[in-house]
Amino acid sequence: MAQQVLIDKDGTPCPWCLQVMDREDPKRMPTKDHLHPRSRARHVRNSHRTLVVCSECNFLKADMTLREYVVSLDAKNKALEQFIQLNKERIENIAYLLKIGIEE
Numbered sequence: 001m002a003q004q005v006l007i008d009k010d011g012t013p014c015p016w017c018l019q020v021m022d023r024e025d026p027k028r029m030p031t032k033d034h035l036h037p038r039s040r041a042r043h044v045r046n047s048h049r050t051l052v053v054c055s056e057c058n059f060l061k062a063d064m065t066l067r068e069y070v071v072s073l074d075a076k077n078k079a080l081e082q083f084i085q086l087n088k089e090r091i092e093n094i095a096y097l098l099k100i101g102i103e104e
């Protein structure tokens with residue numbers, strides 16, 4: 001029965017990353033995520049609730065709650081935005097140095 005749920009989700013988008021789930025692809029395989037991690041489920045109502053998500057999203061969420069996962073993803077976005085901004089400045093600075101002939 002539980003396996004049938006996973007088979008039925010094959011070919012549908014993962015609700016988190018929207019990539020199509022594919023049982024033949026190790027990263028996109030449909031998996032059951034326990035919305036509240038089983039390892040931390042004591043004293044939590046409805047801790048048995050699951051959602052079918054791709055294996056990569058399930059792996060990245062690990063034992064975080066959904067709220068912790070969102071905070072984690074947001075922190076990663078901020079770090080990436082800072083990295084992109086720094087790289088833009090590097091590119092502009094190097095382009096300027098190349099423009100004034102510093103390389104030759």
Ligand SMILES: [Zn+2]
Pocket residue numbers: 014015016017018019053054055056057058
């Ligand atoms: Zn996903």
